[in-house]
Amino acid sequence: MILSYKWLQDYTEIDAAPRAYAEAMSMSGSKVEGWENLADEIKNVVVGKVLSIEKHPDADKLVVCQVEVGGAEPIQICTGATNLYPGAVVPVALHDSYLPGGVHIKKGKLRGQVSNGMMCSFAELGLTEHDCPDQDADGIMILKDGSYTVGEDIVTALELDDLAVEFEITSNRPDCLSMIGLARESAATFRKPLRLPDPRVEHESGDIGNYLKVDVETENCLRYAAKVVKNVKIGPSPKWMRDRLRVCGIRPISNIVDITNYVLLEYGSPMHAFDYQQVKNGHIIVRQARPGETLETLDGVVRHLDETMMVIADEQGPSVVAGVMGGEKSGIADDTTTIIFESACFAGPSVRRTSKKLGLRTESSSRYEKGLDPETCISALLRACQLVEQLGAGEVVGGVIDCYPAPKAPTVLHLDADYTNRFLGTEIPKEDMVKYLESLEFEVRADDSIVVPSFRADVAHKADVAEEIARLYGYDKIPSTLAQTADEAELTREQKFARTIRQQLVGMGLYEIITYTFISPKYYDNIRLPADSRLRDSVTIRNPLGEDTSVMRTTALPSMLDILSKNYANRNLSCRLFELATVYEKAGDDQLPNEPEHLTLGMYGDCDFYTIKGVCQGLLDGLKVPGCRFIPCADHPTFHPGRCAEIELDGKIVGVIGEVYPEVAASYGIKPRTYIAELDIASLLAGAVETVTYKPLPKFPASTRDLALVCDEEVLVGDITESIQHSAGKLLEKVEFFDIYRGKQLPEGKKSVAFKIVLRSENETLTDKHADDIVAKILKNLAPLGVSLRA
Amino acid sequence: MKDKLLQIKEQAIAQIAAARDDLDEIKVRYLGKKGELTAILKQMGGLSAEERPQIGQLANQVRADIAEAIAKKAEQMKAEALKNQLEAERVDVTIPGKLPQQGGLHPMTQVLDDLTEIFLGMGFSVAEGPEVELDYYNFEALNLPPDHPARDTQDTFYITDNILLRTQTSPVQVRTMEKQKPPIKVIAPGRVYRSDAVDATHSPVFHQIEGLVVDKGITMADLKGTLEVFTKKLYGADSVVRFRPHHFPFTEPSAEMDTQCYACHGAGCRLCKGEGWIELLGCGMVHPWVLQNCGIDPEVYSGFAFGIGLERVAMRRYGIGDMRLFYENDQRFLSQF
Secondary structure (H helix, E strand, C coil): EEEEHHCCHHHCCCCCCHHHHHHHHHHHEEEEEEEEEEEHHCCEEEEEEEEEEECCCCCCCEEEEEEEEECCCCCEEEEECCCCCCCCCEEEEEEEEEEEEEECCCCCCECCCCEEEEECHHHHCCCCCCCCCCCCCCCCCCCCCCCCCCCCCCHHCCCCCCEEEEEEECCCHHHHCHHHHHHHHHHHHHCCCCCCCCCCCCEEEEEECCEEEEEEECCCEEEEEEEEEEECCCCHHHHHHHHHHHHCCCCCCCCHHHHHHHHHHHCCCEEEEEEEHCCHHHEEEEECCCCCCEEECCCCCHHHHHHCEEEEECCCEEEECCCEEEEECCCCCCCCEEEEEEEEEEEEHHHHHHHHHHCCCCCHHHHHCCCCCHHHHHHEEEEEEEHHHHHHHCEEEECEECCCCCCCCCCCCCCHHHHHHHHHHCCHHHHHHHHHHHHHCCEEEEEEEECCCCCCCCCHHHHHHHHHHHHHHHHCCCCCCCCCCCCCCCCCCCHHHHHHHHHHHCCCCEEECCCCCCEEEEEHHCCCCCCHHHHHHHCCCCCCCCCCHHCCCCCCCHHHHHHHHHHCCCCHHHHHEEEEEEEEEEECCCCEECEEEEEEEECCCCCCCHHHHHHHHHHHHHCCCCCCCECCCCCCEEEEEEEEEEEEEECCEEEEEEEHHHHHHCCCCCCCEEEEEEEHHHHHHHCCCCCCCCCCCCCCEEEEEEEEEEECCCHHHHHHHHHHHHHHHHHHEEEEEEEEEECCCCCCCEEEEEEHHHCCCCCCCHHHHHHHHHHHHHHHHHHHCEECCCC | CCHHHHHHHHHHHHHHHHHHCHHHHHHHHHCCCHHHHHHHHHHHHHHHCHHHHHHHHHHHHHHHHHHHHHHHHHHHHHHHHHHHHHHCCCCCCCCCCCCCCCCCHHHHHHHHHHHHHHHCCCCCCCCCCCEEEEEEHHHHHCCCCCCHHHHHHHCCCEEECEECCCCCCCCCHHHHHCCCCCCCCEEEEEEECCCCHHHHHHCCCCEEEEEEEEEEEECCHHHHHHHHHHHHHHHCCCEEEEEEEECCCEEEEEEEEEECCCCCCCCCCCCCCCEEEEEEEEEEEHHHHHHHCCCCCCEEEEEEEEEEEEEHHHHHHHHHCCCCHHHHHHHHHHCCC
């Protein structure tokens, strides 16, 4: 909403400078977004009078004018304009003058002739053809009507000095989408009296009953008021009205349209002017649309209506989508002679639904859907007729039609000063509270009951009253205290666990990423999920921005691959990333999905399978999650069948890790071998040791044995390790794989695997024999696996 | 004999001074069992009774002097050897160090962790709630019935008629109040969704931190005080804030909190669009109807709530002008924080 500062003075007297005004209004609840004044951009431009016009000696298309500008001598100005004549009164930008858009005019020479400035068109003054309907768009602006003084500043002469203040009005205050609403707020903020208009029509003739009949057949129409104007003379509206509309950002069109817009701005009440000839039998019916009805709206689009939409119709059919947009034919035309002014109040939710359904949002619909005040309808209607009379735009017919089936009783609340002060933490005297409320037109009665004005539907509770008091008292005057309440807090185990995961991975050289949680269903193809994979059953967004962001991910691997791919495309030669990623597991149809947190790891460049596995194991160690097993997995579609493991913890698969399947990497455009993993965080937490108990440091020395074993290529190091652990029992302190060898010194298909075994007893020094016996047992139990000591 | 001793001493001292690798040999030569001094002393038998103690004393003195000279020299040589070794081991300290593999937290996590620390220190626990949420929690329980005009300002992704992607972290307020009786003091950080097309300042996914305090006797002054302390901890003790009336359907009174522009200190500049202030968060007293919806008696309890946009705080802290960078996750970007 843009406010004209000059217009504001009709209702109250505010003389604050722009910034002070803006700040005070913002602090009392009407947020000012900015302000501008055309006058600030125009400097040193005056009213001039053309004395003579001569042909330019050296240019066919130029003329040389002598122009009187209020100084002792006339000045010479060259121009290409063709609409000048001796005696024409024009705006003249003198030497060293400024025009809107930062244009700086200086004297100079045109084809050898001195030119001491520039005569201006309306566009050069920042105006449009709508602001100046009687002007030639291609020529110099000619100031008619004889009331101008030569030499007068053009800003004063054309009354351009008006401040346009732009407000951001919150959705609960549709009353402030009007000059009167903002004037009320301004007056209350600056503690000034408010003068509200009381529109009256002086002369009326005839009886509306002979012209018009209105039937309201739907409860979505809260009030429908109308007046008729005959002998309408369509023409431009006067300059003062055009000026005000211009400053408020509305394009002047013609007197009747301008009047409806003027009243819209003044009262915040949308008005519609019908051509009476287009209303069949002078009978207006406000009703819900019938299935199959269509209407071509003003924007030339044929709208398909249904019974949820309210229309203004005549006996032939709908002519307006109520509160949204008029029909192509119902509007006034140049030959219109009789008009109907409609001032109605339609129910917000109905207008909102219709506007959404039609995909048509207008100035009118955006106001109605916030809930307007039916009490304003008549004042606005009378104001329009008063303006018609004032502008000589027609003759107002006597009487008014007012269908107002169910006027609402005003909301009555109670002024509880103690509650208010307790709630706000203030000590505002009750008299001040009353004063603040009254300045906003709340009626405070002797018994402390408060009658809420009809235009303030947002005030329905004593907390709302407290806000009115607080904002006029000043939020800045409310003291600052600290609540006496709970002051101890700590993170939950889950939250601390997530932090530890992050710290561990950062310590191991990975960067954390944060990705979008919705993906394209095609991403499941990218990671080769089979058509019947349950992971394809995603929570689907009904109105996504695009297919790429249309389903909630069930796995975070595509997100990780996507980011790895972007990094690769950006020529990052190596990359190591992780994400704590929420995934969304569909539950029942009308149930919320589960939202487990997964951990994904991803890397390429300077790494291999054992790098990512190392990170994973390091993490598990750091998280104190013992007992994870890595089980070869050859059938995960996303992974290299020979380089993939499922991670098992307590008999349950908690994750997967491995090299990305070549086709998958290719679909992401990543050339180097790429490694990813995905683990379920809750499962890790379940397996984590909560409290570590200290184990005494050893008192007796350890016996260490290195074993070089030979076996078939297929035998897994993990199986050998488990066998050793099993055989050595309690005395085994550590079994450590440290080398693998394949080559000429071994038969084909065989490999040599080396382990360091550390044995220790808590109670004694192990004898060599004891250690040797254990090794013998280890070897004996390895034999069935086809593992033997290397000769 | 006396001259002989003195001569030995002089000779030994000279040799010790000139010694290089032969200090041990010198020691043996003079002080060893077959050394020169021993040889002399063996001749003591031929001396008179008067001479013997004198010469004995002198011999002992010479022995002691030589031993001391040798010890000193040994120490000096050791020191010199160490010095030479260290000299030889000199490295160019300006050559870059061998870095361990570098990693780092996402800048948004760093900012969130900082904010969480501040609030934990002020006694706020951390609450959580689902991102795929019921309409009831996201809108209705927060005074946003169907067809409420404020719903339009939060363009919503819908899953079904009743299920949506939460547009704000405020539903966690409702869930917390349903689960827990006052006193309540929580923050709820999390991802939220609005169907905004991606550009430098908009993302369909972004993060908020919700705050909620409910107890007996909580006032708007407490809201101001708490958020002022928070801002001073975040931006320094000299930061200035103002509270400006605003509207949120689920708080009443509602406010936006601005911080004085750090670039112009309130004078007005391009960064703050001439206002001198930059909006930081929205807040207000929990609407009594919201308390009531959650089964908390608004005649007994009151509370305040606030919501902070995490991206905005992070962008301001690091001078990041484009929100998209947070979600592109280029390692060259991530490695800067």
